[in-house]
Amino acid sequence: MNRLPDIFYVKNKDTYPPFKDGFYMEEYFLNYMIKNNKKYDKNGRLYIPALWTNFQIEGWFSSKKNEMQQIINKYIENNYNPNGYFTIVQYDDGPLLTIPNMIVYGACSGNIPLPLIYEDRKYTLENMPKKTYKEKEILCSFVGTITHTVRQKINDYFKNNDKFDLNNRTYWSAVVEKNDQDIFIEKTVNSKFVLASRGYGRSSFRFFEIFKLGSIPIYVWDDIEWLPYKDKIDYSKICISLNIKDIDTLESRLNIDEETYQKMIDNYQQIKHVFELEYMCDYIS
DSSP states (O other), X not given: OOOOOGXXXXXXXXXXXXXXXXXXXXXXXXXXXXXXXXXXXXXXXXXXXXXXXXXXXXXTHHHHHHHHHHHHHHHHHHTOOTTXXXXXXXXXXOXXXXXXXXXXXXXXSSSEEOOOOBOBTTOTTTTSOOOOTTTOOEEEEEEEEOOSHHHHHHHHHHTTOTTEEEEEESOOOSSOOHHHHHHHHHHHHTEEEEEOXXXXXXXXXXXXXXXXXXXXXXXXXXXXXXXXXXXXXXGGGTXXXXXXXXXXXXXXXXXXXXXXXXXXXXXHHHHGGGGSHHHHHHHHO
């Protein structure tokens, strides 16, 4: 694999979400491709090996953007592929450099949805004690920041409904305090359903974290239902997904019995491997 200059491989300065212990998805995929000596996806597109999120969140990126675009242009010129190119991106807005005839596998934007996941070698969330349907005292909860109008509309609609435990934060930071981490885990484990609405990006780390804590996520979207592998997964069997325009129907959709609820949990257990990084890599290449 022909690498780009080192500026395309800077280390990510954040540790978010706080349960991450290992690689982000872009980093994991790059290492997978190198380890397995692969260059192409299943459609013969050439991999553009860049850690987009890592350098695009840097303060210096805007001043280096034109220079990096010229490097990318030269890279494409020297690595012409008639079938086109592909890359994978975690960053909410996708790659901020232009590459012609490129397919983007994206966690929040692009052409083909991927799960917004990360490596956790400690299995922090999976190892948390789970509760049964009857033990869960909260119907629906949310712990997070209002980073999009979808989340604001949900808050406005349910803020006076005592069945919805909404713990909204006013300020977002890549550093999540230990107390907030503990509150998220406690509320999620004690909730039958947990809101995993889109934020600034179309997806949310929370959607996949909720499953790991033994609860059922509620994905609320607006423009595009950004769920991965829809050709392989019937999401109606493992979670609730609805457009924000149908928010008035949500409470009634949560009125399910214990048997139906447990079936959704069991269905997730049968397909949970598709939300792992190794499956993502095999799916693409």
